[in-house]
Amino acid sequence: MILRDADNNELRGSGYFLPKEFDLVAAKVDEIDKEDEGEAKNLPSRTQGSSTPRDVYCTVTLDQEPIYKTCTIERTLNPFFGEEFQFDIPRRFRHLAVYAYDRDRTSKTDRVLGKVTIQRSDLHRISNKEHWFPLTPVTQDSEVQGKIQIGVLSTPTSLMVNVNEASGLTQVNGQCDPTAMVTVHYTHNKSDVQKSKVKKKSHSPVFNESFMFDRSLGDPIELVVSLHHDISGLNVFLGEVHIPLNNKETSSSWWYYLQPRKRLTANQIIQDLGTLRIRIQYTADHILQPHYYEDLCTQILNSPSVNPVTSSVVYLLGKVEAIQPLVRLLCFHNRIVPMIRSLAELEMANVTNTNTIFRGNSLVSKMMDETMKLTGLNYLHETLRAPLAKIFAERKNCEIDPARMKDKSHLAGHRANLKYYIDDIVTCITGSARHTPPVMCSLFHELRCAAARGFPGNNDVQYSVVSGFVFLRFFAPAILGPRLFGLTTQQIDEQTSRTLTLISKAIQSVCNVVSSRTAPQKEEYMHCVYEVPHVIKLKQFLEIISANPHPLQKSLDTPVILKESIMKKRAQESMKKRAQGRKPFGRRNFKRRYFRLTSSSLSYAKDKSKDPLCVIPITDILSVQRVSYESFYRSNMFQVIQPHRILYVQANNCVEENEWIHILTRMCMNQVDKYHPCAYIDGVWLCCNSTDKHLQGCTQVGGTRDDIDPTRELARIQALAYTYMDRLDNVMQACAIQLVGIGLT
Amino acid sequence: MREYKIVVLGSGGVGKSALTVQFVQGIFVEKYDPTIEDSYRKQVEVDGQQCMLEILDTAGTEQFTAMRDLYMKNGQGFILVYSITAQSTFNDLSDLREQILRVKDTDDVPMVLVGNKCDLEEERVVGKEQGASLARAFACTFLETSAKAKVNVNDIFYDLVRQVNKKSPEKKQKQKKKPLCVLL
Numbered sequence: 025m026i027l028r029d030a031d032n033n034e035l036r037g038s039g040y041f042l043p044k045e046f047d048l049v050a051a052k053v054d055e056i057d058k059e060d061e062g063e064a065k066n067l068p069s070r071t072q073g074s075s076t077p078r079d080v081y082c083t084v085t086l087d088q089e090p091i092y093k094t095c096t097i098e099r100t101l102n103p104f105f106g107e108e109f110q111f112d113i114p115r116r117f118r119h120l121a122v123y124a125y126d127r128d129r130t131s132k133t134d135r136v137l138g139k140v141t142i143q144r145s146d147l148h149r150i151s152n153k154e155h156w157f158p159l160t161p162v163t164q165d166s167e168v169q170g171k172i173q174i175g176v177l178s179t180p181t182s183l184m185v186n187v188n189e190a191s192g193l194t195q196v197n198g199q200c201d202p203t204a205m206v207t208v209h210y211t212h213n214k215s216d217v218q219k220s221k222v223k224k225k226s227h228s229p230v231f232n233e234s235f236m237f238d239r240s241l242g243d244p245i246e247l248v249v250s251l252h253h254d255i256s257g258l259n260v261f262l263g264e265v266h267i268p269l270n271n272k273e274t275s276s277s278w279w280y281y282l283q284p285r286k287r288l289t290a291n292q293i294i295q296d297l298g299t300l301r302i303r304i305q306y307t308a309d310h311i312l313q314p315h316y317y318e319d320l321c322t323q324i325l326n327s328p329s330v331n332p333v334t335s336s337v338v339y340l341l342g343k344v345e346a347i348q349p350l351v352r353l354l355c356f357h358n359r360i361v362p363m364i365r366s367l368a369e370l371e372m373a374n375v376t377n378t379n380t381i382f383r384g385n386s387l388v389s390k391m392m393d394e395t396m397k398l399t400g401l402n403y404l405h406e407t408l409r410a411p412l413a414k415i416f417a418e419r420k421n422c423e424i425d426p427a428r429m430k431d432k433s434h435l436a437g438h439r440a441n442l443k444y445y446i447d448d449i450v451t452c453i454t455g456s457a458r459h460t461p462p463v464m465c466s467l468f469h470e471l472r473c474a475a476a477r478g479f480p481g482n483n484d485v486q487y488s489v490v491s492g493f494v495f496l497r498f499f500a501p502a503i504l505g506p507r508l509f510g511l512t513t514q515q516i517d518e519q520t521s522r523t524l525t526l527i528s529k530a531i532q533s534v535c536n537v538v539s540s541r542t543a544p545q546k547e548e549y550m551h552c553v554y555e556v557p558h559v560i561k562l563k564q565f566l567e568i569i570s571a572n573p574h575p576l577q578k579s580l581d582t583p584v585i586l587k588e589s590i591m592k593k594r595a596q597e598s599m600k601k602r603a604q605g606r607k608p609f610g611r612r613n614f615k616r617r618y619f620r621l622t623s624s625s626l627s628y629a630k631d632k633s634k635d636p637l638c639v640i641p642i643t644d645i646l647s648v649q650r651v652s653y654e655s656f657y658r659s660n661m662f663q664v665i666q667p668h669r670i671l672y673v674q675a676n677n678c679v680e681e682n683e684w685i686h687i688l689t690r691m692c693m694n695q696v697d698k699y700h701p702c703a704y705i706d707g708v709w710l711c712c713n714s715t716d717k718h719l720q721g722c723t724q725v726g727g728t729r730d731d732i733d734p735t736r737e738l739a740r741i742q743a744l745a746y747t748y749m750d751r752l753d754n755v756m757q758a759c760a761i762q763l764v765g766i767g768l769t
Numbered sequence: 770m771r772e773y774k775i776v777v778l779g780s781g782g783v784g785k786s787a788l789t790v791q792f793v794q795g796i797f798v799e800k801y802d803p804t805i806e807d808s809y810r811k812q813v814e815v816d817g818q819q820c821m822l823e824i825l826d827t828a829g830t831e832q833f834t835a836m837r838d839l840y841m842k843n844g845q846g847f848i849l850v851y852s853i854t855a856q857s858t859f860n861d862l863s864d865l866r867e868q869i870l871r872v873k874d875t876d877d878v879p880m881v882l883v884g885n886k887c888d889l890e891e892e893r894v895v896g897k898e899q900g901a902s903l904a905r906a907f908a909c910t911f912l913e914t915s916a917k918a919k920v921n922v923n924d925i926f927y928d929l930v931r932q933v934n935k936k937s938p939e940k941k942q943k944q945k946k947k948p949l950c951v952l953l
């Protein structure tokens with residue numbers, strides 16, 4: 025993305041640039057298709073010509089690091105995943121790739137079917153559009169990442185090659201002991217090979233070795249430097265670079281990206297491995313200094329009081345897909361409620377049929393949706409987690425559509441099962457009124473008041489406007505697709521998925537009865553789940569959450585689970601007591617544990633069902649920081665600094681590491697100014713070489729980032745405004761207003 | 770009897786359910802009850818052939834659009850509905866069609882474009898000519914309907930059945946029935 029300022033100058037080189045770049049990718053992995061018998065035979069371990077279905081899943085990787093895994097779709101050659109995954113990219117990367125695997129039921133290693141690799145520079149081009157990508161083969165030779173710095177010095181009699189350093193190399197099972205092979209090809213098919221020393225345990229090795237090549241063998245034409253990882257006799261290729269040599273050339277050192285192995289491609293068959301449909305949304309934010317956005321910010325925050333609201337900046341920017349950053353910014357500055365009030369008034373004024381009020385995808389409904397997701401996610405989890413967990417565990421059959429049943433005698437039993445689950449969820453939702461986030465309640469209150477003002481004779485609208493958001497657009501979609509809302513990470517089987525659909529339908533239609541006061545009419549088989557007591561309870565719930573001030577609102581008395589995952593941790597070592605007869609811990613002692621962060625503590629246990637082995641109160645977390653790779657020769661490590669000890673944790677990938685650091689930083693006390701970026705290993709802090717275990721940190725703690733970074737949101741809004749300039753122009757002409765403040769004129 | 774998987778798509782409140790229920794049960798649903806995912810079966814006779822229609826009435830609400838891909842993958846014929854009283858519902862359909870073609874990975878998909886609520890002539894904002902020209906661009910059939918006044922309701926479903934027949938004649942189905950193990 026190239027930013028241009030008012031005079032159409034590129035901002036890239038102008039010095040305004042902060043080194044604060046962030047990438048956001050939402051990848052939607054959809055399906056592999058078009059695999060038939062002919063193609064299957066090219067895959068090694070299946071029998072010739074067979075069309076045996078497979079169990080397929082995909083992983084998303086940043087360079088070679090897996091950061092997301094889809095469900096496994098069983099027994100198919102046309103799997104459909106329909107999954108969405110959104111994340112912040114915490115580091116630079118070259119490739120985003122999606123690998124497709126065939127799960128092996130017997131052996132432990134799943135077989136890779138192929139991959140789709142997308143270069144970072146291509147992401148903008150394909151962003152936002154769905155594409156079918158052909159799968160390409162995955163071999164040891166193609167899995168390459170990282171770069172290498174090489175210099176060549178040419179003299180009349182010899183050639184000197186300096187291999188300085190490499191960085192970001194592929195790790196093989198978490199290890200990397202690289203060595204460099206330097207080959208010079210001469211005229212007349214001659215060549216000479218030299219080898220560097222092995223650098224142990226480093227994916228960013230510093231070689232600093234020089235290799236002399238004699239010119240007596242002929243004229244050098246090409247230099248090839250390849251990297252290999254040597255473990256127990258096994259040689260793993262890590263990448264190579266080919267540098268053409270022209271006789272006189274002397275180059276200083278350059279960085280080269282490592283490339284996949286160039287093979288003699290003569291006998292390579294072009295295989296059809298199938299195709300994968302993917303949709304990627306990729307945003308790279310280029311953030312300028314905050315003052316640059318002051319005008320824009322002022323205009324956005326003033327928008328609620330602009331009359332008519334159609335001439336406000338927010339209304340205008342709503343036309344260019346800037347809803348998400350707008351909502352985040354308005355929430356950050358506590359202006360979301362008046363903004364939505366103002367827009368809702370406008371929309372209601374234009375309603376001809378109260379039946380379909382807020383039914384379109386209007387600015388109000390999009391903003392409401394975004395606000396509920398932003399402020400209500402914890403609430404959603406807290407409310408639905410328990411009843412959903414029960415459904416996943418019990419897996420009672422709830423099918424009540426006779427057309428989908430083989431044996432209709434089970435109908436009564438299935439009905440009872442479904443009613444039991446509906447009852448449970450209705451109870452959980454109606455019982456959650458006191459925890460509904462205040463921002464959501466205020467919004468519901470505003471909508472209800474606006475409905476009362478706009479349609480004085482019609483009480484029903486007051487309920488339908490609220491339920492149209494809190495049920496139709498919040499609870500019902502979450503029940504239907506809990507994976508999309510992070511309510512579970514486990515795979516949902518077909519029958520359970522159908523159960524969730526039925527519950528979601530039932531809840532929605534019962535809720536609709538509150539405002540329409542007529543029993544559901546549509547599918548006949550669904551009529552039986554409708555119960556009057558539920559209607560009464562839900563009606564009360566709608567009243568409570570839209571009353572002002574909220575009568576039951578209370579601060580949370582039970583801690584809310586904020587994040588959980590299985591990660592590795594090192595045994596904790598006290599800084600206070602001297603190690604009692606024990607040797608200080610080295611680099612080992614890592615164990616897999618189930619981690620859980622709630623609003624009051626961080627704890628870990630052997631697994632999810634066990635009691636915690638250790639509970640760290642939030643008040644004891646002084647700071648959370650990254651840990652350098654060298655400390656444990658492990659990546660994605662962070663440390664939880666407590667008064668007398670440090671907990672070292674290894675996350676599963678860089679995205680997860682970033683998320684944990686982010687949320688912990690937001691929760692914790694941030695009470696230390698200095699920390700050690702490396703661990704205390706074998707009696708010494710690796711970062712500052714100090715042997716004093718109690719020594720305060722050696723490195724200044726960096727600035728902390730809030731969950732919402734207003735500058736980042738503003739940058740995003742502005743970038744969107746530039747991208748959709750022509751569309752804005754049209755709207756502006758229609759509204760006849762000026763955009764002075766946005767700096768777009 | 771041959772089965773036809775029909776999917777009804779379009780924005781919220783355009784009358785997808787009203788059309789479907791009118792066709793299946795012969796009643797008009799006055800009160801609005803937003804759909805999440807409803808399915809109906811109806812047996813009809815088209816051109817002397819008995820057909821079993823399996824109709825999937827989908828959600829127009831944006832929060833449920835994640836499911837659309839799956840519906841499209843499984844559907845054989847598609848009814849794209851807008852309301853002649855709301856321009857935005859008409860504008861939404863181009864993206865929807867594109868998505869269908871992409872999921873199906875072909876340009877030839879049985880499809881009917883439907884402008885509903887034609888009984889509300891005084892509230893009309895999408896002209897009939899607009900609908901017709903979009904249908905030409907889509908290369909599909911176009912009908913204006915009213916679920917309320919029972920105008921052209923059956924016709925959209927019958928037309929779709931004929932399109933499916935034309936695209937994949939019956940004998941192909943028989944072939945498919947051969948393997949003993951059928952994956953659903």
Ligand SMILES: Nc1nc2c(ncn2[C@@H]2O[C@H](COP(=O)(O)OP(=O)(O)OP(=O)(O)O)[C@@H](O)[C@H]2O)c(=O)[nH]1
Nearest residue numbers: 781782783784785786787799804829886915916917
């Ligand atoms: N006047 C008139 N009203 C209609 C017609 N069709 C539907 N309606 C009304 O429009 C409203 C919405 O109709 P639905 O069929 O529920 O809309 P939908 O497209 O299924 O909406 P979602 O399920 O939310 O996607 C209801 O109040 C219907 O009574 C029609 O042909 N004429």
Ligand SMILES: [Mg+2]
Nearest residue numbers: 785786803804
């Ligand atoms: Mg409907």
